[in-house]
Amino acid sequence: MIKEKRKVEVIGLELPIFKGGEQINLSELIAQYPIEDGDIIVIAETLISKLEGGVIDRDKIIPSKEAIELAKKTGKDPKVVQVILDEAKEIVKVGKNFIITETKHGFVCANSGVDESNIYKGIKILPKNPDESAEKIRKEIEKLTGKRVGVIISDSVGRPFRKGAVGIAIGVSGILALWDRKGEKDLFGRELKTTEVAIADELASMANVVMGEADEGIPVVIIRGANVPFGNGKGRDLIRPKEEDVFRN
Amino acid sequence: MIKEKRKVEVIGLELPIFKGGEQINLSELIAQYPIEDGDIIVIAETLISKLEGGVIDRDKIIPSKEAIELAKKTGKDPKVVQVILDEAKEIVKVGKNFIITETKHGFVCANSGVDESNIYKGIKILPKNPDESAEKIRKEIEKLTGKRVGVIISDSVGRPFRKGAVGIAIGVSGILALWDRKGEKDLFGRELKTTEVAIADELASMANVVMGEADEGIPVVIIRGANVPFGNGKGRDLIRPKEEDVFRN
Numbered sequence: 001m002i003k004e005k006r007k008v009e010v011i012g013l014e015l016p017i018f019k020g021g022e023q024i025n026l027s028e029l030i031a032q033y034p035i036e037d038g039d040i041i042v043i044a045e046t047l048i049s050k051l052e053g054g055v056i057d058r059d060k061i062i063p064s065k066e067a068i069e070l071a072k073k074t075g076k077d078p079k080v081v082q083v084i085l086d087e088a089k090e091i092v093k094v095g096k097n098f099i100i101t102e103t104k105h106g107f108v109c110a111n112s113g114v115d116e117s118n119i120y121k122g123i124k125i126l127p128k129n130p131d132e133s134a135e136k137i138r139k140e141i142e143k144l145t146g147k148r149v150g151v152i153i154s155d156s157v158g159r160p161f162r163k164g165a166v167g168i169a170i171g172v173s174g175i176l177a178l179w180d181r182k183g184e185k186d187l188f189g190r191e192l193k194t195t196e197v198a199i200a201d202e203l204a205s206m207a208n209v210v211m212g213e214a215d216e217g218i219p220v221v222i223i224r225g226a227n228v229p230f231g232n233g234k235g236r237d238l239i240r241p242k243e244e245d246v247f248r249n
Numbered sequence: 250m251i252k253e254k255r256k257v258e259v260i261g262l263e264l265p266i267f268k269g270g271e272q273i274n275l276s277e278l279i280a281q282y283p284i285e286d287g288d289i290i291v292i293a294e295t296l297i298s299k300l301e302g303g304v305i306d307r308d309k310i311i312p313s314k315e316a317i318e319l320a321k322k323t324g325k326d327p328k329v330v331q332v333i334l335d336e337a338k339e340i341v342k343v344g345k346n347f348i349i350t351e352t353k354h355g356f357v358c359a360n361s362g363v364d365e366s367n368i369y370k371g372i373k374i375l376p377k378n379p380d381e382s383a384e385k386i387r388k389e390i391e392k393l394t395g396k397r398v399g400v401i402i403s404d405s406v407g408r409p410f411r412k413g414a415v416g417i418a419i420g421v422s423g424i425l426a427l428w429d430r431k432g433e434k435d436l437f438g439r440e441l442k443t444t445e446v447a448i449a450d451e452l453a454s455m456a457n458v459v460m461g462e463a464d465e466g467i468p469v470v471i472i473r474g475a476n477v478p479f480g481n482g483k484g485r486d487l488i489r490p491k492e493e494d495v496f497r498n
Binding site: 001002003004005006007008009010011012013014015016017029030032033093095098100107108117118119120156159160161162163164165166167168178179181186187188190192195196197198199201202203205206208209210213216217218220223226228237238239240245246247248 | 250251252253254255256257258259260261262263264265266278279281282342344347349356357366367368369405408409410411412413414415416417427428430433435436437439441444445446447448450451452454455457458459462465466467469472475477486487488489494495496497
């Protein structure tokens with residue numbers, strides 16, 4: 001009466017720990033693993049950023065007057081605030097101990113995604129163009145392995161209404177990011193009316209369960225068997241434009 | 250140089266399709282599957298609601314004046330709007346084609362979670378007390394199998410800032426829901442400062458990838474190997490109280 005219908009595997013890969021600036025070809029490293037057709041490779045943004053030179057030397061940051069004032073208001077380090085401002089398109093909300101911004105990419109998140117965890121030294125920003133990074137890595141891995149894959153660059157973010165951080169997809173290549181299932185049939189044969197699934201965000205959360213947040217050292221996760229449609233999805237497909245967002249107007 | 254460190258399996262179980270009101274013992278059905286210690290069993294709220302009598306007969310709904318007005322304003326069916334109002338603690342935002350409410354449980358979502366998809370007939374509400382339902386099922390499955398498990402009741406919701414729906418945990422039992430990792434060490438031995446992970450939401454998104462939204466008929470998913478700490482987590486742990494939410498004040 002009950003039976004297994006599908007099985008998806010989520011495989012966490014251990015890599016050497018990088019301090020940043022290493023001359024490493026990440027795609028070659030990942031391609032050492034026996035990749036299969038349809039695998040989705042989720043990579044933590046921290047790793048991408050470190051390898052792309054996204055760690056800023058604290059000594060080189062000179063906080064502006066605006067950064068110093070905002071640092072006082074929020075209890076944050078003025079140098080960190082300067083980087084947050086540099087990475088922001090817009091300040092969305094400021095409070096006693098937080099700064100929520102819209103980043104230049106369009107992500108609404110705390111501190112423009114600027115972070116000091118899991119960094120050897122310095123202040124880390126988000127990858128400059130995560131969709132491009134995902135595409136580059138996907139093409140390299142496909143060339144090296146001869147398999148067709150999807151690549152997601154993931155981050156962890158907080159959100160309104162609910163506590164705690166969850167994984168999201170900031171860069172996507174090779175698969176759908178937003179899966180429009182409108183018009184498909186439900187269990188009783190009626191058309192689904194409004195179902196758009198943020199499948200790449202769900203895959204990023206899925207990978208996050210295996211990656212962890214602390215010293216697990218698992219920055220790359222392979223999702224096997226998810227049957228997500230191949231396609232030209234982008235991380236930016238998941239961004240709700242400000243003018244369409246009732247919680248920003 | 251690259252090696253497998255962890256593997257998590259996400260197993261989708263096929264069940265008979267229920268129309269609602271069947272005399273089915275869901276726990277006995279799930280316990281037919283060879284459950285293992287540490288398995289996390291994610292169950293779609295639709296299934297729970299149907300089995301708990303959460304499908305309302307349209308003929309029994311008489312829309313109030315308020316419901317009729319709100320239906321005009323939003324282009325919705327007045328009977329559906331009446332149920333949305335009955336399930337709401339507060340109306341959060343209303344627009345041309347949407348009603349966002351806080352449900353009596355405290356979830357902020359579209360239409361109080363009221364739904365007509367995957368229902369044979371009628372209008373379906375969310376389970377009345379998903380934490381209690383999760384606990385009841387967990388205890389029954391543990392008794393039937395002799396294994397220690399976690400249970401999550403999942404829903405799909407939209408959110409601010411980002412497009413598309415993702416899985417969330419509305420009921421939790423047996424594991425942590427919000428995992429506080431503050432004080433743990435990062436890769437370079439420094440303490441994590443602020444990391445609270447909405448692990449039950451991530452597990453619900455993980456299960457959603459396997460469940461699908463349409464006619465997949467996979468309302469129950471087993472997550473095996475996730476190593477989430479056992480604990481007394483609740484779905485309500487994940488609700489950010491209105492007074493702490495900068496996007497509601």
